Structure formats: structure tokens, C-alpha cells
Amino acid sequence: MPMKIAKLNKRITFQRKTRVQDNEGNWVEGYEDAFTVWGAIEGGGSMRNPEVTIAGALGIRAPRKITIRANKQLSHDMRAICDGRIFNVLDFSYAKNSKSYIEIICDEVGING
Numbered sequence: 001m002p003m004k005i006a007k008l009n010k011r012i013t014f015q016r017k018t019r020v021q022d023n024e025g026n027w028v029e030g031y032e033d034a035f036t037v038w039g040a041i042e043g044g045g046s047m048r049n050p051e052v053t054i055a056g057a058l059g060i061r062a063p064r065k066i067t068i069r070a071n072k073q074l075s076h077d078m079r080a081i082c083d084g085r086i087f088n089v090l091d092f093s094y095a096k097n098s099k100s101y102i103e104i105i106c107d108e109v110g111i112n113g
Helices: none
Strands: 010-021 027-043 051-054 057-069 079-082 085-094 101-111
Touching (some): 079 101
Antiparallel strands (some): 010 079, 027 057
């Protein structure tokens, strides 16, 4: 079944990793905006164990699927931001029976602590 354009109702900004200088002149990894598109975000159900430990803090990782129109700028080392939520891109491919839409599997990441 083809994607209905009306379902792409979230404004999603994709960011790429970059190195930036902090206030003390140290180079640290950061992110910069790469492109912003309309997309859809769906819950991923129980694809994996939702809890992992990140640097001693409990990180809640909830798998999600983001669907956008095909975009050649998308890469695996990006993250997506939507309504203050952060999604790390894990993998992506064209949507079933479509070369116009890409389905992106990602982890929604929030740090408790």
C-alpha cells in the first residue's frame, strides 16, 4: 500500500556529526543541522530490550520507524530531532514497493539522570 502524503505530518531535522570547539578551546563531537523534512514517526514495539547503560546512566532506547521522502543526504551516522526528541539512525532502506520513500529504523534516546 503506497504511503499517504498526509501521514508525513512531523517536521524532522536530521543532523550530522561534526567536531566543534567548546568554550575552553577543546575539540568535542557535536551535531550540525543537515536538512529538515516532513516525515512520519511510528512506534517500534518490542524490537529489542529497551534499556541500556550509557556511561553509568540508564538510557532508555525505544526503537522507532521514521518515514520520509527519499533524500540522498541521509547517512547512517546521523540523528533526527523532532519536537525535542532525539532519534539515532540505525539503518534505512526504501519503503516496500516504493523508490519515493525511505523507512529509517532508529532508537529514540533519552538519558535518565
